[in-house]
Amino acid sequence: MKRNFSLALVVLAATLGGCAANTPANDPSLIGSWKGLRAENGKCQFLSWKNNFKPDGRFTITxxxxxxxxxxxxTEHGTWSAANGKNELRTDGVRLPDVYTYKLINADTVHYVNVASDPSGDCQEDYDFTERRIRG
Known part of the structure; x- marks a missing residue:
């Protein structure tokens, strides 16, 4: 009886471990290089940027x-996760993530709304912006 219980625990652990490995993948429509900018007359200081969302869950943004x-x-580096209209960026060395809701306008255009950012970030306002895919 004890042996069957131990075997059941091993099977349960393997099953639960398999479930954890099946977490949703990053939204594949966001993988690639993008460019964007904040409006010059917006709530936050003007910036433009280029970012690259890699399939392995890493990003680079300049x-x-x-x-x-x-x-x-x-230039910053970190990890990203995006699914179900929510994109979370965790910049290396920054305590809290930046969180955005997003909506694809088409395959090459995505609209974001910032809903949370690390208190050390340059802008604490909720703001929105559009990014366009960089081809080639």
Whole structure:
């Protein structure tokens, strides 16, 4: 009887472990390179950026002072997770994530609304912006 109980625990653990591995994958429509900008007359300081969402759940984003993206400010790296209209970015070395709701306008355009950000971030306002896919 004890052996059957131990076997049942092993099977249960393997089953639960398999469920954890089946968490939803990142939204594949967001994978790739994108560019965006904050409105110059918006709630937050103007910025433009290029980001790259990689299939392995990592991202890189470079911020620029100008819309032409010739004056870089800084580059950040981290992890991203996106599903069901919610995208969460965890920048390496930053305590709390930035959280956005998003809606795909088409395959090359996505609209975001910032709903939460780390208190050390440059803008604490809820703001929205549109990103466009970079092809080629």
């Amino acid at each position: 911020f620029f002072r100008d819309a032409q993206q010739t004056q870089p400010i800084q």
